[in-house]
Amino acid sequence: MxxxxxxxxxxxxxxxxxxxxxxxxxxxxxxxxxxxxxxxxxxxxxxxxxxxxxxxxxxxxxxxxxxxxxxxxxxxxxxxxxxxxxxxxxxxxxxxxxxxxxxxxxxxxxxxxxxxxxxxxxxxxxxxxxxxxxxxxxxxxxxxxxxxxxxxxxxxxxxRRMGADLRAALSEVADATASSDDAGSALAAILVSARDLFGSEVAYLSLPEYDTETFTFDQVLGIRTAQFRHLRIDLGQGLGGLARSVQRPVRSLDYASDARLHAAPVAETVREGIVSAMAAPLLLDEQVKAVLYIGDRHLHPFSQTDEDLLGEFAGYATLGLKRRAVEQHRSAVVARQERERLAFAVHDNVVRRLLEIGFEAEAAAQRGDEDLRLRMAVIGSAAEQCMDALRGQLTMLTGEHRPRRAAQVLEEITDVQRATGVRRTSELVGARSDDLVAGAVADALVRIGQEALVNAEIHSGCAHEHVVLDLTAGSAALTVEDDGCGLDADALDRVLVGASPHLGVRGMRATATRAGGHLTVGPSPRGGLALRATIPT
Incomplete structure (x- = not known):
């Protein structure tokens, strides 16, 4: 050379x-x-x-x-x-x-x-x-x-800069690999170093799922949408599938219109906002064990030089990886993703139905005679207890009190099943998407946020819901607004009383209180209600 x-x-x-x-x-x-x-x-x-x-x-x-x-x-x-x-x-x-x-x-x-x-x-x-x-x-x-x-x-x-930057990136990866036998930590170091080497907005890593044909995303930096994070990429599909097929780095300056890419997930990539990207296979014993991606949400004319540099980085970065450790990490990732898929499916279907049962029982109790009111109160209480027990099991299934990145917390909130015709938007304030949120705080925010969204859809007839997660040094504030029918002054007063008869508000307030925080409900600038939960961190 x-x-x-x-x-x-x-x-x-x-x-x-x-x-x-x-x-x-x-x-x-x-x-x-x-x-x-x-x-x-x-x-x-x-x-x-x-x-x-x-x-x-x-x-x-x-x-x-x-x-x-x-x-x-x-x-x-x-x-x-x-x-x-x-x-x-x-x-x-x-x-x-x-x-x-x-x-x-x-x-x-x-x-x-x-x-x-x-x-x-x-x-x-x-x-x-x-x-x-x-x-x-x-x-x-x-x-x-x-x-x-x-x-x-x-x-x-x-x-001179390229040589210095490459040496610094590889030094960071070598330090992470030498200090731990944990393949997950080593792969995370590779991901961060690659992003910093190219100054890219996003970076992500895919691993094989149950076979060598289908890869699924494991670690991500800067990714905002659940649809993109949950993609499965087959051999030859999209940019990563092409990199695996040719076993060398590939680049795409405009992903959405790149005719070389077969069956590419264009809709998900455009929704994520990624315009330009590169992908490089990570090879161990001449087998592709992972695919490393970097990308930007603006046109970045990557050159052949950039492609070669990414390939050289990927080649050197894998030298310290141990095949057995990578296989064990892959198995753990697949098991975790399967548990998360099961938990999300159960929450979207069973928990939502229990919440609807509780709401209907409350409404019927207010209209019926004394005997019917008592029976409906029992039904509503049973639904609420079932939800609490089921949510506890789902938390354990997905990793109890597991710290999550801020973007992932927002993603889990907005991932809850939505009613037909309802649009959701979200924004993160006061933090980077990669900043970590403590496990107990993240659990409380996700539960409150999901219940607020479902509650708004069932009761308000809204067409748009907006979620804001505001992280500061001392607290996490979650605001959920809708453009629905809202509540008149008397109804809002009843919701705001300490012992609210409203099942959804009662559950959200209890969750906030258990986490050391508080919940407020008021009119929204969008015309409906604005619910705000503040939890100390």
Whole structure:
């Protein structure tokens, strides 16, 4: 393998990978050129050796009214760019291949240049007016040496950064692997280090389920939606399935429109907001034991360099993993996920029906004679006791008082079965999605939140429910609002009394009290009710 004097692979150097070092070195040069020539846009594009595929943006400077181009973004041009001499082009079309972005430069000057890694072109132009006379000579004089010098400087700095970042990431993984035989901790360290290495918004890891064909997500960072987190990916399916099939890293700049991806979970990925992603298989004894993903909720033009860097990281990161420990962790993950699926299914069906029985018993007791009232009170009390007992067993089944990430708490709340036609939205305030919530607090928040949502759907006839989880240093506050019919003043007073006859409020208040907190109910700005539970952490 050829190596540069900086100790970084030479084929990493043409674009300096994800470090943006070349763009940072070129930005002031292009800004000055654009100012001197009074141009709307100035860019440097590049094709590495061997010249194949689309040209890539190394850097760009544009006027405010022009859509910005991104480092490493692939472009196509309406005319063939000159290879040997500067040239003036008229009506030059510039288009991105990964998004709806198109420029037409009415007048453009192009200056080609070459180096050891490939061929580049400096392009300066205006959208609607000609460039001033002598622009061609001025641009050639300014960019011949300065552009190539800036690119060399950026490559050196980028190579240095990449080498340092890779060594730091692998050191973190090695420390986690050496200090524990727990495969789950080692895989978590790999996930965090990969996310930090690329500065990505999300990272997630999939493991084989019962066979080697179907993989399911185990650990996730920054993931918000339950639908995405519960995906199962078959061999060859989507980005991760493709990475497993070819047993090397793959990238997708625009996941939703990537024609290479077979049976990809596009709807779930779009709902999660992920636009660009990469996936790399983690190999042990030449077998894929996991798939590592990183991604962003904006267009991130990952390059071949990024793909190679992820592959090198994945290869080194797995050296300390022990096959037996990974298998044991996989078995534990599968068992836990099966328990969670069973618990969620039971809660969505049985607990909800018990809650409805309790509500109906309460309503009938208020209308009937004394004998019927007593019988209905017994039915309602039995339903409430069954719910408490069943919820206790479900908590044990899924891991009693298990700490959860803040995003997972919000996900468990909104995961409860919803009525047809009801829309749910949620937001996390005061914390990152990866911040941990203590087990007892998380249990109380989930129970209160789920019951509040079901209660609103049964009683209010709402069409929209909104959940807010606000975490501070000393407390966790959960607010559930709806746009339903609400309650008049007398009914609200009855709900707010200490010994509320309302089954749902009574249960939620008891849960909050047991956790050391309190519950309030009042009118919602959305027109219905707003329920707020505050629990000390």
């Amino acid at each position: 050829t190596r540069s004097t900086e100790g970084v692979r030479a084929d990493y150097l043409w674009d300096a990978g994800q470090s943006r070092s070349i763009a940072e070195a070129l930005d002031p040069v292009l800004a000055e050129i654009r100012e001197v020539l009074g141009a709307d846009a100035a860019m440097v594009v590049y094709r590495p050796n061997p010249a194949a595929g689309d040209a890539r943006v190394l850097a760009a400077s544009t006027a405010r009214e022009v859509d910005p181009l991104l480092p490493n973004e692939p472009l196509v041009f309406g005319d063939v760019l000159p290879r040997h001499r500067p040239q003036v082009l008229v009506d030059l079309d510039v288009a991105s291949t990964v998004r709806e972005l198109r420029l037409r430069l009415h007048s453009a000057v192009t200056v080609p240049w070459r180096d050891a890694f490939g061929a580049g072109t400096v392009i300066v132009g205006n959208l609607a007016r000609p460039l001033p006379p002598a622009s061609e000579r001025q641009l050639q004089a300014r960019c011949t040496r300065r552009v190539s010098a800036a690119v060399r400087c950026g490559r050196r700095e980028g190579g």
